Amino acid sequence: MSTVASSSQLTTAEPRRPWAVSRSTRLLGFGRILAFAIAAFFATIFTPLANVDGWAVAFLLINLAWVIGIASKLGAKERRDAVLRVVITSLAVLAFVPWLSILVTVILKGYRAIYPGYFVSDMRTSTPDDELNIGGAGHAIVGSLIMVAIATVVTLPLGILTGIYLTEVRGRLTFLVRFIVQSMAGVPSVVAGLFLFATVVKSMGQYSGLAGGLALAVLMLPTVSRTAEEVLKLVPDDIRSAGYALGARQWRTALLVVLPTVRAGLSTAAILGVARVIGETAPLLLTSLNTNGFVWNPIGGTVASLPTYIFAMFMYGTDYSNARAWTGSLVLLALVFFFFIIARRLGNKSALKANANRRK
Amino acid sequence: MTQTQITTSQGTNQQSGETSKFIGLETQGVHAWFGKHHALSNVSLRFPERTVTGLIGPSGCGKSTFIRLLNRMHEFIPSAAMAGSVLLNGSDIYAPEEDPAMIRLKVGMVFQKPNPFPAMTIRENVLAGIRLAHLKRSNHDEIVEQCLTRAGLWKEVKDRLQASGGSLSGGQQQRLCIARSLAVEPQVLLMDEPCSALDPGSTLRIEETIKELAEKITVIIVTHNMQQASRVSDYCAFFLTDGGPGYLVEADATRKMFTNPTDSRTADYVQGKFG
Numbered sequence: 001m002s003t004v005a006s007s008s009q010l011t012t013a014e015p016r017r018p019w020a021v022s023r024s025t026r027l028l029g030f031g032r033i034l035a036f037a038i039a040a041f042f043a044t045i046f047t048p049l050a051n052v053d054g055w056a057v058a059f060l061l062i063n064l065a066w067v068i069g070i071a072s073k074l075g076a077k078e079r080r081d082a083v084l085r086v087v088i089t090s091l092a093v094l095a096f097v098p099w100l101s102i103l104v105t106v107i108l109k110g111y112r113a114i115y116p117g118y119f120v121s122d123m124r125t126s127t128p129d130d131e132l133n134i135g136g137a138g139h140a141i142v143g144s145l146i147m148v149a150i151a152t153v154v155t156l157p158l159g160i161l162t163g164i165y166l167t168e169v170r171g172r173l174t175f176l177v178r179f180i181v182q183s184m185a186g187v188p189s190v191v192a193g194l195f196l197f198a199t200v201v202k203s204m205g206q207y208s209g210l211a212g213g214l215a216l217a218v219l220m221l222p223t224v225s226r227t228a229e230e231v232l233k234l235v236p237d238d239i240r241s242a243g244y245a246l247g248a249r250q251w252r253t254a255l256l257v258v259l260p261t262v263r264a265g266l267s268t269a270a271i272l273g274v275a276r277v278i279g280e281t282a283p284l285l286l287t288s289l290n291t292n293g294f295v296w297n298p299i300g301g302t303v304a305s306l307p308t309y310i311f312a313m314f315m316y317g318t319d320y321s322n323a324r325a326w327t328g329s330l331v332l333l334a335l336v337f338f339f340f341i342i343a344r345r346l347g348n349k350s351a352l353k354a355n356a357n358r359r360k
Numbered sequence: 361m362t363q364t365q366i367t368t369s370q371g372t373n374q375q376s377g378e379t380s381k382f383i384g385l386e387t388q389g390v391h392a393w394f395g396k397h398h399a400l401s402n403v404s405l406r407f408p409e410r411t412v413t414g415l416i417g418p419s420g421c422g423k424s425t426f427i428r429l430l431n432r433m434h435e436f437i438p439s440a441a442m443a444g445s446v447l448l449n450g451s452d453i454y455a456p457e458e459d460p461a462m463i464r465l466k467v468g469m470v471f472q473k474p475n476p477f478p479a480m481t482i483r484e485n486v487l488a489g490i491r492l493a494h495l496k497r498s499n500h501d502e503i504v505e506q507c508l509t510r511a512g513l514w515k516e517v518k519d520r521l522q523a524s525g526g527s528l529s530g531g532q533q534q535r536l537c538i539a540r541s542l543a544v545e546p547q548v549l550l551m552d553e554p555c556s557a558l559d560p561g562s563t564l565r566i567e568e569t570i571k572e573l574a575e576k577i578t579v580i581i582v583t584h585n586m587q588q589a590s591r592v593s594d595y596c597a598f599f600l601t602d603g604g605p606g607y608l609v610e611a612d613a614t615r616k617m618f619t620n621p622t623d624s625r626t627a628d629y630v631q632g633k634f635g
Binding site: 236238239241242243244245246247248249252253256257260261263 | 431433436461462463464465466468469471473475476477478479480488489491492493494537540541544
């Protein structure tokens, strides 16, 4: 008793982290990586290795050389650890490079044509070759959002119902349904466009935002249903059992217990689907085509969209039109990014996750 | 209530029709299979109204299988099969005209692992059964308070009924699950090792809850804890397996089972000599 008491009185403990890597070690490691990165850059100038991929290969080789250089100082297990660490880190960097390259290129080339009017004006009174401070892609943004909204409204209920059929009902057709969903994921987007061209566009006698939205829905459905299925699979069976044990029928349990549990995951499914189709060009060229002005009516003829806007601007081929196309790409990327951010935020609010965190 | 409260398969024969309708839950020659695996053999038991019966026995002897037969949860396992009959107040719950969802309303269940609905608040969890089963109730506030009180949780959560069910501790979650089962007013409550994941304090609370529940409903509890069985139950049924299907060894008043059982294996088991 007395020893316990005295020890607690004596404590003037400073919190510290004996396991932490010291600052100097970290700086040294960072400096080394930086030096190697610069060396790899020179390698791309003086050797046949070129461009970012060449740089990444050089970077990997220099790192490997360094590891082999210090290998004699290390034990067998440490050596293997060091080599694997270099290989894995370098491959991660390698995978990161194209992504970064695309992003940087689009931002560098795309910022040129940005001015506030770009987001609110259309191209009715300006040509693609006009100065960059007139005209814009507002009509394309609106068209894209309308068509994606149509696709989402059609796809989300269908996708969720498919997910429920595959995980909750597990009916006799489960195998067939899953097979069809998976093969739909492989449908070339231009075929989806042709399908809607042959059905909706032909029967309506005109191109329309509705046809475009439906073509996007065909492409979006597999993504949404597969994500919904994966998300619904995460719901533990004991939650379903609890529902049944309370005298609930299966559809009530699915509707009132299982679906609310994965509300966030289902939003993520929808947004992944949106991100999948918002950049599709081929199906829209066959269904909604392109136009120069704002079109709010989805059955009122051709509609502009960001991908077809970008396509048209590049086809025009002048310096100013190219700049407009790059800015369109930047806006498209920003939209996808924005949707992903929303998906992540919703995902973090997931009730299931909150529960899992609690149990840790 | 002068007749033998609990009848084993070796004991008195039931002659349905001749005796007056037995009030409570009763099984007659119940068997269970999973595919070709014969899991449970010939169990006949009576669970009188407003009593607590403990089902004891080593792991794998079919206690959980048996308890899941009592509210038709057994049939959710695709390969499952059964034989015999389960009578609730004299009528067979496996009769073709019976609706399994209605049976589960009358015979509620609390699971081994606390499983509150994660997307619902504490209040919504309690009312979940009413919403799920489409029951018409107007006095929701009253039901929430009453059920949480009976489950021994009201004092701890009355100020945060809008908090998520998942934000409670394990023991509180289990009591929330009990409250949830009570809200649909079952006649029988099945509990499948309800305390196995809980600390001693929470266990004690739930045991008190069980005793209070038995003033109104029939409780059947599977437990691996002999002390718990002796503390909470009025009757005990001892299951065993010899490698084959599980079977009922003996069932009697708890006091007799723990002091002077008929079968020597029961004596060995309750004294902790095996299992």
